[in-house]
Amino acid sequence: MAFNSLGYDIRGSAAWITFNRPEAMNAITPDVIADLAHAVELVRQDADVRSVVITGTGRAFCAGADLKASLALKERDGRMATVTHFLIPLQQVLRDLRALPKPVIAAVNGFCMAGGLETVLVCDIILAARSAVFSDAHARFGLLPAIGGAWGLAQALGPYKAKEVMFTADQYSAETMCAAGLVNRVVADDELAVAAQALADQFAARSAEGLAKMKQMINDEIDMPWDLAARYELAVHANNTAMSGDLMEGLRAFNEKRSARF
Numbered sequence: 001m002a003f004n005s006l007g008y009d010i011r012g013s014a015a016w017i018t019f020n021r022p023e024a025m026n027a028i029t030p031d032v033i034a035d036l037a038h039a040v041e042l043v044r045q046d047a048d049v050r051s052v053v054i055t056g057t058g059r060a061f062c063a064g065a066d067l068k069a070s071l072a073l074k075e076r077d078g079r080m081a082t083v084t085h086f087l088i089p090l091q092q093v094l095r096d097l098r099a100l101p102k103p104v105i106a107a108v109n110g111f112c113m114a115g116g117l118e119t120v121l122v123c124d125i126i127l128a129a130r131s132a133v134f135s136d137a138h139a140r141f142g143l144l145p146a147i148g149g150a151w152g153l154a155q156a157l158g159p160y161k162a163k164e165v166m167f168t169a170d171q172y173s174a175e176t177m178c179a180a181g182l183v184n185r186v187v188a189d190d191e192l193a194v195a196a197q198a199l200a201d202q203f204a205a206r207s208a209e210g211l212a213k214m215k216q217m218i219n220d221e222i223d224m225p226w227d228l229a230a231r232y233e234l235a236v237h238a239n240n241t242a243m244s245g246d247l248m249e250g251l252r253a254f255n256e257k258r259s260a261r262f
Contacts, residue, residue, distance in 0.1 A: 014200035022058025064114025101212035121152030141250030146237035151229035
C-alpha cells in the first residue's frame with residue numbers, strides 16, 4: 001500500500017511518520033486517517049523499529065480536520081456522516097497509536113491545532129520548534145473535541161488551564177505550553193529533527209520491553225482511561241452533530257472565510 005498523504009521512512013531504529021499535505025496545512029482527511037492507520041500497523045509489526053517520530057511538512061504540524069471536506073461530507077451524506085466516516089476511524093487509529101508498545105515522539109513544527117493537538121496528546125514525548133503554535137481551536141467554529149482532546153488537555157494542563165485553552169481557542173507559543181506542562185522541550189527550529197532523532201536513539205539504548213511496560217503503567221494508572229474518555233467525547237460530539245445549528249454555521253463560516261455568527 002502506497003502512502004498518499006504521509007511520508008514514512010526509517011532512520012536508525014526510528015520510524016518517521018510525516019504529515020505531507022503542506023498545501024492544506026496537513027489537515028486531516030479520510031485518506032490521512034487511512035495512511036496513518038497503515039503506518040501505525042507497519043510500526044507495530046516491525047521489531048527493528050524501537051520508537052516513532054511524528055512531524056509535519058511546511059508551516060504546520062497538523063491544522064486538525066479538513067473542515068472543507070467535513071462540510072462537503074455533511075452536506076452530501078447528512079450531519080452524522082463525519083462521525084461515521086471520519087471521527088470513528090480517527091479515534092481508532094489514535095487509540096492504536098497511543099497503545100503502541102514503543103515510545104512515540106511528537107516533533108511539532110509550526111501550527112498544531114484541534115485534531116492535530118489531539119494527535120499530539122496521544123504521543124509520549126512532545127518536542128516543539130520554537131516557532132510552533134498550539135491551539136485547541138474547536139470553539140472558534142462551534143465544534144467539540146471528539147477523540148480524547150478534553151481529557152488529554154486536562155491531564156496535561158490541569159482542568160482550569162485546559163478550560164482556558166478550550167474556551168478561548170487562543171493560540172499559545174511553544175514556550176507557554178512548555179511552562180504549562182504540555183511540551184517536554186522547546187528547541188530551535190532547525191534543530192527539531194536532530195533533537196527528535198537523538199531522543200529516539202537514546203530510547204533505542206534502553207530495554208524495549210521495559211519501556212513498553214513503563215508506558216503501559218503510566219497510561220493505565222491515570223484515573224480515567226483514555227479509551228473511556230474518548231468514547232464519551234465521541235458520544236457527546238455525535239449528539240451535538242445531530243442537533244446543533246452552530247456546528248453547521250461554524251463550518252460554513254470557515255469555508256466562506258468569515259467570522260462565525262452564533
